[in-house]
């Protein structure tokens with residue numbers, strides 16, 4: 001029996017710590033509950049939003065009109081070097097579980113807050129362990145089970161997602177990822193741990209730390225070879241603040257919630273950055289994060 005709550009403030013469910021109430025909110029821990037929640041929304045003509053760890057979204061101050069489904073489906077299984085995990089499993093947990101079995105592939109994403117579903121949505125990425133290229137979750141994805149809008153589930157292979165940089169087919173469809181299967185490779189546990197440690201250290205040195213400052217990671221997509229952070233720094237906006245939202249002094253492509261920031265503060269800062277980068281550099285910065293609900 002689902003426990004649907006009314007009027008639940010979403011800020012605590014996002015890494016930004018920002019966002020108004022959802023009219024309806026439910027936590028799902030099994031695939032049956034997840035399907036039931038979606039069916040409930042459809043039967044009652046409610047909009048619904050699938051929420052992972054809320055690390056790539058800005059929720060509006062007026063909240064969400066409809067049902068927010070907080071995905072905590074976390075079951076997983078290993079079959080040799082093949083890992084299948086439900087979409088609410090966190091990448092951090094899967095890195096740990098894989099490492100214990102001497103299985104490599106996910107540790108490139110150590111230190112990033114994400115569920116499996118969110119990782120596929122945005123094609124999670126970070127520098128490879130030798131720093132020579134970008135590692136994408138798409139590189140290790142073998143297949144996935146998706147729930148289509150018509151209520152049918154289907155097993156699809158990785159090519160179905162049409163992955164690109166910061167994108168997948170999930171942006172354009174109403175598919176929900178139920179589970180994903182990753183192909184890992186055997187590796188020495190110490191080697192895997194070394195990559196984990198190096199990636200966490202890299203983040204400590206280069207990014208505002210999630211544990212210390214609330215953010216949603218990078219705000220803007222990079223423009224070809226130009227990192228958005230460099231462009232924002234170039235136009236003199238590093239440290240710029242509107243209300244409680246500030247362009248991070250550590251990495252200019254992060255906006256941090258210095259305490260009490262509203263979604264409007266963040267949106268206004270985003271608009272300002274876009275206008276000044278356009279005026280000074282004739283470049284169009286596009287947000288990488290999603291805007292959810294009413295602003």
Ligand SMILES: Cc1cc2nc3c(=O)[nH]c(=O)nc-3n(C[C@H](O)[C@H](O)[C@H](O)COP(=O)(O)OP(=O)(O)OC[C@H]3O[C@@H](n4cnc5c(N)ncnc54)[C@H](O)[C@@H]3O)c2cc1C
Nearest residue numbers: 052053054055056087114115117118119121124125177217
């Ligand atoms: C400090 C910090 C650092 C970051 N660094 C990086 C980085 O290095 N690389 C990187 O790629 N990202 C980074 N990010 C962004 C973020 O971690 C990723 O985008 C992550 O994959 C988001 O996952 P999530 O579970 O939080 O998704 P959410 O933010 O909860 O949701 C994002 C989108 O995915 C959709 N979604 C979620 N689950 C499903 C599902 N099962 N089926 C269909 N759609 C679904 C949601 O509906 C929403 O549209 C960073 C974020 C933070 C806060």
